[in-house]
Amino acid sequence: MTLVTASPLPRKRATVHDVAREAGVSRGTISRMLNGDGYVSADARERIEAAIRKVGYVPSTTARNLVRQRTNAVGFVVHEPHALFLEDPNIGAILLGANEALSEADHQMVCLVVGSERDAERVGRYLRGGFVDGCVVVSAREHDPITAVVRAAQLPVAFVGHPPDLQDMSWVGIDNVASAHEITSRLLATGRHRVAMIAAALDRDSGADRLAGFRQALGDRFDAGLVARVEHYAYSDGVRAMTELLDRAPDVDGVFAASDALAAGALEALLRAGRRVPQDVGVVGFDDSAWATRCTPPLSTVRQPAEGLGRAAARSVLAQIAGEQRAPAAILLDTPVVWRASA
Incomplete structure (x- = not known):
């Protein structure tokens, strides 16, 4: 015969009634203290705090948020394929920066990855459902369905990047045109004459603007045949694009890759082809991510x-939620060139 010992019954959760009875105050006084909605004397506050500790009361944030019509949650929406979400260190760094700002404000982050039309529909329903108080949106395109959702829902939002159709919404970004122009000019100053570009993500502002800056830096020397266009800022795209460029223009002696991941892929292709970097081909990237130093x-x-970028975007959303930022804000952060041995 097997003896089975019954599990003890779960302890009953302490309620605000237990706190009120222990502290000798009304439930209204406790509510005012917990919600910060009115005056509570120092003596009553001390008795309430002691009672909370004694009975083990845990305030219900769910109930409080229902009253305030707040969730204390902010969505972090990334419009990228799922694999790139894991591969791209910039997305991870933006996420960590946003989470730091939200954590300081005692808000929870909800990560939402949009890698397909089905994802866009699902995330759109979630945002319309009132499950978050606002959202940070990364990698949005022009005419992005998520942009349409947050605009229609009048949801506090800050975009990382600046699709041209944002109009009346806040965004945080960098000057991609000027940055691409500067790094390309530095590459040209090393004496390169046949400079190519691996251009990616041309359906959004970051990719299109980096190509524009590259073109401006080259001026009359720009050759459209030396631009390899790929879809994503991915290592594998960099390998493929550099291989194609070497087939198309064996005399290429400089390459600007629109991300460090692309540049790392380009280095791999050049190594396979027996080209020395920087002696035969100078290579520059964009981001100064972990790819750059590895x-x-x-x-x-x-x-x-x-x-x-992540911190600034999250703080913008929090300011909108609190009613401290009523007009759309545009924030540009600095992007210095970091010169190393690849060029």
Whole structure:
């Protein structure tokens, strides 16, 4: 015969009635103290705090948020394929920066990855459902369905990046045109004559603007045949694009890749082809991410303040939620060039 010992019954959760009885005050006084909605004397406050500790009362944030019509949650929406969400260190850094700002304000982050039309529909329903008080949106395109959702719902929002159709919504970003122009000019100053570009994400502002800056830096020397266009800021795209460029223009002696991941892929393709970097081909990237320092040789690149972008976007959303920011804000952060051995 097997003896089975019954599990003890769960302890009854303490309620505000228990606190009121222990502290000798009304439930209304306790509510005013917990919600910060009115005056509570120092003596009553001390008795309430002691009673809470004694009975083990845990305030219900769910009930409080229902009264205030707040969730204390902010969505972090990334419009990228799921695999790139894990591969791209910039997205991770933006996420950490946003989470830091939200944590300081005692808000929870909800991560929402949009990698397909089905994802867009699901995330749109979630945002319309009132489950978050606002959202940070990363990698939005022009005419993005998520943009339409947050505009229709009048949801506090800050975009990382600046699609041209944002109009009356806040955003945080960098000057991609000027940054691309500067890094390309530095590459040209090393004496390169056949400079190519691996251009990515041309359906959003970051990719299109980096191509525009590259073109401006080259001026009359710009050759459209030396631009390899790929879909994503991915290592594998960099390998493929550099291989194609070497087939198309074997005399290429400089490459600007629109991200460090692309540049790392380009270095791999150049190594396979027996080209020395920087002696035969100078390579520069964009982001100053972990890719840049792990490459051999280390990448010359543009430092994108990814964590700073995330923090600034989250703080903008929090300010909107609190009613402290009523007009759309546009914030640009600095992007210094970091010169290393790859060029």
